[in-house]
Amino acid sequence: MNKVVMDGEEIERSITRIAYEILEKNRGADALIVIGIRTGGVFLASRLRDKISAIEKREIPFGILDVTFYRDDVTKMDNKPKPGRTDIPFSIDGKKVVLVDDVLFTGRTIRAAMDALIDFGRPKLIQLAVLVDRGHRELPIWPDYTGLDLPSSLWENVKVQLFERTGKDQVVIEEEG
Amino acid sequence: MKLHSKDILGMKELTPGEILLILDTADSFAEVSTRDIKKVPTLRGKTIINLFYEASTRTRTSFELAAKRLSADAINISTSTSSVVKGETLIDTARTLEAMNPDIVVIRHSASGAPHLIARMVRHSVINGGDGFHEHPTQALLDMLTIRRRKGSLKGLEVAIIGDIAHSRVAHSNIHGLTRMGCRVTVCGPAPMIPRDVEKLGVSVTCNMEEAVRNRDVVMMLRIQFERHRASFPSIREYAKFYCLNEERLALANPGALVMHPGPINRGTEIAPDIADGMQSVILEQVTNGIAVRMALLYLLSGGSP
Numbered sequence: 228m229n230k231v232v233m234d235g236e237e238i239e240r241s242i243t244r245i246a247y248e249i250l251e252k253n254r255g256a257d258a259l260i261v262i263g264i265r266t267g268g269v270f271l272a273s274r275l276r277d278k279i280s281a282i283e284k285r286e287i288p289f290g291i292l293d294v295t296f297y298r299d300d301v302t303k304m305d306n307k308p309k310p311g312r313t314d315i316p317f318s319i320d321g322k323k324v325v326l327v328d329d330v331l332f333t334g335r336t337i338r339a340a341m342d343a344l345i346d347f348g349r350p351k352l353i354q355l356a357v358l359v360d361r362g363h364r365e366l367p368i369w370p371d372y373t374g375l376d377l378p379s380s381l382w383e384n385v386k387v388q389l390f391e392r393t394g395k396d397q398v399v400i401e402e403e404g
Numbered sequence: 405m406k407l408h409s410k411d412i413l414g415m416k417e418l419t420p421g422e423i424l425l426i427l428d429t430a431d432s433f434a435e436v437s438t439r440d441i442k443k444v445p446t447l448r449g450k451t452i453i454n455l456f457y458e459a460s461t462r463t464r465t466s467f468e469l470a471a472k473r474l475s476a477d478a479i480n481i482s483t484s485t486s487s488v489v490k491g492e493t494l495i496d497t498a499r500t501l502e503a504m505n506p507d508i509v510v511i512r513h514s515a516s517g518a519p520h521l522i523a524r525m526v527r528h529s530v531i532n533g534g535d536g537f538h539e540h541p542t543q544a545l546l547d548m549l550t551i552r553r554r555k556g557s558l559k560g561l562e563v564a565i566i567g568d569i570a571h572s573r574v575a576h577s578n579i580h581g582l583t584r585m586g587c588r589v590t591v592c593g594p595a596p597m598i599p600r601d602v603e604k605l606g607v608s609v610t611c612n613m614e615e616a617v618r619n620r621d622v623v624m625m626l627r628i629q630f631e632r633h634r635a636s637f638p639s640i641r642e643y644a645k646f647y648c649l650n651e652e653r654l655a656l657a658n659p660g661a662l663v664m665h666p667g668p669i670n671r672g673t674e675i676a677p678d679i680a681d682g683m684q685s686v687i688l689e690q691v692t693n694g695i696a697v698r699m700a701l702l703y704l705l706s707g708g709s710p
Contacts, residue, residue, distance in 0.1 A: 293432065296444035296474075302707035306406045309425070310432040310703075346441050 228402055233375055235396035238358065238389075241374035242271070245356050246278035248372050253323055256283040258351065260322045264340050265293040265311045267329035270391040271358055275327055290315035292326075297339035313343070320348040325372075329387035331357040334368035359398055361385045407704055411523040411530040414539035415580035423548070423585060430549050430693070430700035436473055437695055447476035450706050451506040454480045455497070456533065457488070457513040462667055462691055463533050463542070467510050470698035476507075476706075498522045508705055511535070529705040537571050542701065543666050544577035546694040548585065550686050551622055553693070554662055559586035562658070564616040566647060567626030567674055568597040574666045575626060579605050592616030593626075593647065613647050618656040624664040625649050625674045640673055650676040654684065662686050 233241070253259060256279055263272025269291055276289045295301065295310035326340055341353060356372035361379040375398070379385055384401040405425050409417065418426075436444055452471040454464050464480060471478035481501075483489070488497060494513070501509060508529040511519040516536030523530035534540040552558055563582055569575045569591045579602075582589050589607040591598065592615075603609055610616050617623055628643060637643075649663065663675075663685045671677045680687060 295432075296436070296446045298446075301446060301703075302450065304707065307429075307704055309405060310429060312432050313435050342445070346444070347439065 230400045231397050232377060232400055233359075233398035235390075238374070238396045238398065241358060242274055242278055245372040245374065246275055246282060249275075249279060249325055249354070249356070250282060252354075252371070256285070256287055258322050260288045260290065260317070260319060260324050262290040262292050262315065262324055262326055262344070264326060264328045264336060265291060267387060268327045270389045271329055271387075272327035275325070275356065288317050290317070292340055292343055294336055294339035294343055297343045299335065299339070315347055318348055319344065319350045321351050324350045324353045325356055326353060327356045329358050330385050331355070331360045331368075331370055331373075332363055332385075334364045334366035337368050338366050358387055359385055410705065411519075412541055412701055412705070413520050413523060413530065413532045415541050415544050415577045415584070416539065418541070418581070418584075420584050423545070423581060426545055426697065426700050426704065427549050427552060429704060430545070430696040431553070433699040433703070434693065434696035436699070437692070442473050443475060444473065445475045446703060447471070447474040447706055450476040450508070450702075451504075452476050452478045452702060453501055453506045453509045454478065454533070455501065455509055455511050456481065457483045457494075457511075457518075458534065460512055460533070462694065463512065466691070466694040467533065467698050470695050470702055473695070474699055474702055476702065494518060494522070495525065498526060502526045502528060507707075508702060531701060531705070534573055536573065537576070538573050539577045540573040541577050541581075542694070542698055543574050544581040545701075546690055546697040547578055547624065547664060547666070548581055549693045549697055550664065550690050551662060553689075554686060555621065558582065561587045561621045562590070562619060563587045563622040563624060564590045564592060564620045565624045565626065566592045566613060566616055566649070568628055569593050569602065569626070570597050570599040571629050572626045578624065579607055583607065590616050590620070594643070613653060614656055617649075617653050620657045620661055622662045622664060623649060623654065623657055627666065627668060627670060628673055644673050648672070648674060648676055649679050651679065654679055660684070664690060666690070
């Protein structure tokens with residue numbers, strides 16, 4: 228059984244709210260960069276960037292980060308995840324980086340993403356924005372901006388489906404089996 | 405997705421799906437080499453040994469850099485400074501190295517089939533870094549990556565491979581790989597340098613270079629391997645007269661055709677200097693892409709259950 232926990236309008240409103248929160252917390256968009264984590268964070272990050280750019284009336288730099296090379300489990304896996312391309316065509320030195328992902332779960336992806344970013348330079352700070360925080364952290368990582376707090380069971384699957392990929396915006400809980 | 409074997413021994417053993425997996429993975433690894441800090445932690449704690457029984461600059465350096473950019477530990481053994489000069493056999497050397505628990509051993513050997521022999525004996529992965537006249541799979545993969553990045557896709561491309569086909573492991577690996585990925589391959593060279601029955605591998609054959617180059621999308625030149633011919637080779641000047649890729653011959657190929665060469669090049673013998681350094685040459689891109697392909701293979705072969 229699938230249960231819809233966020234529809235298109237709610238997702239849109241969350242992104243708008245997060246955009247304003249980012250600008251409030253950072254007192255504007257100076258030195259701001261938005262980076263989406265492949266694959267789930269990319270479309271969200273790009274929408275968030277568009278929103279911030281529209282509010283501030285200027286282009287905010289946007290990058291894509293693939294964390295496969297930084298995962299802590301790849302050498303133990305038989306079926307290797309296919310790495311995607313990282314695309315950060317600007318310096319992140321001294322910049323305020325907003326990392327964006329769709330679902331925050333164990334925190335291991337974010338750990339890998341931070342290690343990856345630091346190999347690209349020395350950002351002034353890194354903040355984390357997620358659409359859904361489903362709990363069950365295995366590392367001491369906490370989001371700065373959250374669309375929806377969704378306490379979930381381990382046997383549930385939280386899926387963020389976005390228009391760019393599935394033709395419809397919604398967040399659903401899938402029960403396994 | 406995974407590879408079906410623990411080893412990479414030849415293009416002949418790889419399926420189109422596996423080739424695609426390797427090329428797609430390599431595409432992502434290529435970005436790492438463009439960074440200021442050209443290193444990712446992916447293969448931390450893995451050990452890779454380069455066991456080279458033949459001279460090599462680019463392949464050995466390329467494997468070493470690939471391993472190091474993935475944070476693996478890389479060790480190079482060239483046989484002139486190893487126990488081989490004390491009379492140790494290939495099998496004993498391989499068993500000795502296995503006892504040191506490496507994860508992957510890259511072997512280059514002048515005897516065709518040497519990496520296959522070792523691969524059957526040991527637990528770790530073996531990558532063929534070139535064996536005799538037989539195969540050089542990582543070269544074919546980097547050639548295919550270079551073509552794909554320039555042309556978008558391999559399917560339907562017309563490729564000429566020109567030179568000493570019979571003695572070229574690069575040609576053999578490329579014939580298997582390119583035909584498998586949907587390229588139409590023509591091989592060309594003096595009659596004694598064309599292996600018997602090569603048509604059975606699905607390629608066209610000609611001894612006329614103009615015919616081989618005309619309307620091709622890719623022209624792949626091979627090095628004349630003087631060390632394998634000695635007395636039988638007529639003269640360099642005669643060879644160059646009929647088989648050197650020069651401006652007039654390249655003009656017969658399709659506009660924007662790629663000029664490739666696995667290196668090292670003999671300037672003026674199989675390729676004119678102005679063509680090797682020209683606009684259509686991707687010879688140095690081949691070298692750059694070689695690191696990405698080898699990173700992809702080390703990544704795909706590392707760890708998991710044996």
